[in-house]
Amino acid sequence: MFQLSMNMLYTAFFFFLLATIFFAVSITGKKFKNRQGQEHNRSALIGYILAVGGLVFSLTYFITRWIAVGYAPVSNMFEYTTALGIALSLAFVIIYPIYKINFLGLFTMPVAMLIIAYASLFPTEKQALIAALQSQWLTIHVITTVIGQGILAIGFAAGLLYLVRVIDFTKASKKVKGVEFIMFSLIAVLAYVLVNIGFGLADYEAVFTYVDEQENVAEMTYHVPPLIGPHEGERISDQGMDPLISTPANIRSGGVNMVVWSVLTGLMAYWLLRLVLRKPLGAVLQPIVKNVNPQLVDEISYRAIAIGFPIFTLGGLIFAMIWAQIAWTRFWGWDPKEVWALITFLFYAAYLHLRLSRGWHGEKSAWLCVVGFALIMFNLVFVNLVISGLHSYA
C-alpha cells in the first residue's frame, strides 16, 4: 500500500509534466484551422484533461498513503509540501474552467511540479506521530490550510504571468531585476532538486564527526559534497571531500551547505541560459504570453486571493487556534509559526484593502501576489527548518 501510494505520486508528477507540455503546445503550437476556418487546437483541452488526471492520481496517492500510515498524510515536511503541490493543482483544476486561460496552465503546472519534487527530498518514510499530533484536528487544520495556500498560490502564478506580460524588458529596471529574481529562485529550487537527485543516484556519502553547540561530539552525514562543513568537522568516511569552510557550532552546516549548493548551481544554470538566450528570461517568455489579456489575469489573481484568503484564515488561524487551545492549553502563544501565519494573514488583508484604492490594480497587485507566495514558502521552509519552535516538524 505504502509503495503503491508513492507510485501514484510519481504517476501524478508525470501527468503534470505532460500537462505542462500540452499547455505549452496549445500556446506556441501552430494554429490548426478546420474547413470552417475555426481554430482547432485541442492541446489545451488535452492539457487540462492531463492536469485533472494528475490531480486524480495525486489524490489517490494521498488517500492510499492515509490508509497506509493511519493518519492524514500532512504531518511532516514531505507530506505537507507534497499536499501543497496537490492543492495547487486542485485549485488550478477548479479555476481553469472559469477563465479558460491556457497560459495559467503553463505557469501553474511547473510550479506544482517543482513543489512536489522539492517535497520528495525530505524523508518520506512513515512517521511515528508524537502525542500532540494525534488528533482529528491534524486532519482538519492542516488540510484546510493547505487548500487555502494552494488557492493563494494560483494568485502567485497569475501575478507572475501578469508581470511577464506587461513589464518592459527592453531596458534595465528594478522591475526587470525583480522578475529575473523570481525566475532565478525557481531555477535555484530546480537546481537544488537536481543536485540532490544526482548525488543520491551516485550514492554520495561523506560522514563527519563534529562538535555541536553543547560541546558534544556528534556525527553527521552529507549526501552532497560539503562545501560548507560542520564545526570542527573531521571526515571519517573514505568517500567525500574535505569542506572549504567550517561553520560556527550554532549553525546547521548541512542546511547552509544545501543553500550554497542550490544558489551556486542556480546561478550557473541561470547565467548559462542568459548566455544562450542573450536576454532576460522574462523577455524570452514575453512573446509567448503576448495574447494574454492583462486585465483578465489581474482579475484571476485577485479572485484567487479572495477565494483562498477565507479558507487559509479558517484553516491556518481559526482551526489552528482551536487545536492550540486543546493541545497546548492556549489558543495563541506567539510561537514563530503562529506569528508567521498571522503575518501572512495580515499581508493578504492589506492586499485586499489595497485593491479598493486606485493605482493598486495590475502591476503593483501582481508584485504583492508574488510576495504573498514568498511568505507562504518562507513560513513552510524557513520557519520549520531554521527557526526553532513548536512547529519544527522535519
Added chain:
Amino acid sequence: MEKVKCECGHVNPYGTYLCESCGKPLLEDTSKLANMRYEGVARRSQTYRKTMVDKIWNFFSSVKVGIWIIVVILLASSLGTIFPQEMYIPPGQNPTVYYEQEYGILGKLYYQLGFHNLYRSWWYILLIASLGISLVICSLDRVVPLYRALKTQRVTRHEGFLKRQRLFLEVNSISNISEELTKAEKILKDRRYKVRKENGNILAEKGRFSRWGPYVNHIGLIIFLVGGMLRFFPGMYLDEYIWVREGEEEVINGTDGEYFLRNNEFIIDLYDEEEEEHYAEAIERAGGTIVRNYQTNATLLKRTNEGTVGSETELEEVKEAEIRVNQPLTFDGFSLYQVDYKLNELSTFTFRLESETVDDDLSDMEFVVNLNDPQKVYEFDNGYRIEIREYFPNFTFNENREPTTINRIPDNPAIVFEVFTPDMDPEEETGELSLIGIQMNEHLNPDGDAHDHTIRFTNAEMVDVTGLTVRKDNTLPFIIVGGIIFMIGLVQGSYWFHRRIWLQERDGILLVAGHANKNWHGLKKDFHYLSEHTEIDMPLDQTEAMTSEPDSQKGGE
C-alpha cells in the same frame, strides 16, 4: 452644511458625489468613469474636517491609515521571531545573560530593545489597539451612508451616471425595445437577479448582502480584540501549574483550595523499534525515542463543607479521568492539561543501621525515610533512636560553602542522622552524627569521638510525577463569537458579489450599463448570456479601451 437637492428631487447630504437616488454626479469630476466606491455617498470623514474630533475621526477612518497600521503590525510581529521570545527560552535561564550567550551581540541588542517580550510591550499593544479603533471608525464611517444609498437608489438613473459606468453601451439597433426588455427581465430573473421596473426601465440586482460582508467581519474582529483585552482583567484568565506525584493528592492551584487531584497512575508509552519496524527510520532520526502517549489516570476531588472547623479536610470524589495531550480534564470552567512529566523521582530511601563493634541486636534496624515528608524520629524496639537533624532534598553548597538545598524536590537528597544508643539521653547528649546522601556517607562528629555505627543505604523507591497546566479562560466566549462572526462576514464578502445591470430606454436608444464590486468576469458572463438570447449587445468594458500596450506603460519607478 447645506443639503443638496438633485434634479431628480432627492435631497442628499452635503458632500455627496453621486446622487443617492439617480446617480447624477453632483461634484465636479473630469474622469471618464464614475468612482463607484461606497456608491459616491457623503462620508463623515470626507465632509467634516474642522474640530479635533473630526481630525481624529478622519485619521482613523482612512483605509490608507488602516493599511499602514496592518503593515506596521506585520513588520513588528516578524521582529519577534528572530530569536525566541522569553517564554520559550529554556526554563531556569536568566534572560539577561541567555540572549547574549546564545546569540552574541545581536542577542544582547534584542534583549535590550525588549524584543524578547515584544508582543507584550506597550507599543505593540498600542498598535493592536489602534487597529481596533481603525476598524470601528472605518466601518462606521462607511456602512451607514452606504446602507442608505443602496436603499434609496432608484431604478431610473441619470444618464451621466450610466455613461460613466465601466460596462456601458448605447444600443440603437433594436426594433422593439420593450419586447427585448421583457425578454431580458425573464432571463435575468432566471439568473437569480432581483429585477425592479420603473417606466419601462430595468434595474436588476444580485448579491447586495455581500456588500455587508466587510462590516460583519470587522464587527467579529472587534469582538475578538475585546476578548483579547479582557484577559488583562483580574479573574478572567488563569494560568497555573501543578506537579502531582503518583499516589498523592495535590490541591489544584487557582481553585481556592476547593479542588484536589489524585494521581492514581502515570503511564508513558514509547514507540518500539523492535515491534514496529516501519518506524525504525523515523525513531532513529529522532534520536532513539519517540513518545507515543503519556497520560495521568487521575481522580478529581472536591472539598466538602461538612467537616467542622479545624477538622481534617473532607474530600469527595467528583470524577475519574484519563488526562492526555489533546484530552484535557474539564470541570467547573477549569481545564487540566497534560503538559509535562518527570519519570523516576526519588520517593523513599531505606536505611539499615549496622555496627561492627557493638553487641546489640541490630537485626531489625531497617527504616524507611519518605523523602517528600520525612519523619523526624525513628524509635526501635531495641531502644535505639534515630533522629533526622537536617534534611536537604536537593543538596548543594552555597557561596559560603555551607550545605543548603536548591528546592523542595528530592533530586539529590542528603540527610544528617543522629543515632542514639539505648543508654543515651537524646535531650542531653549528642549522638553519632552522619551526613548521608547519594554517593556520600560522612561522619560529622568531632575527630576522636567514637563512631561505632554506620547507617547503610539499602534501597530506594521512585515515583513518576505528572506536570499539569491549570487553565481557566473566561475570555473564550468572546473569542469564539468574534471568530464565528468574522468568518461569516469573510465568506459573505468573498464568495458573493454585488452586481447590478441597468437597462434604460432614451428616445429609441437602449442604454446598457453594469457594475460589480468584484468579479467583473461573472457580470460579463451574464451580459454575454443576455446578448446571446436577446438583441441587447454586450456592453464595452471602458477600462479595456484605456489600457495600453505594455511598451507604453507609464509605471513610475
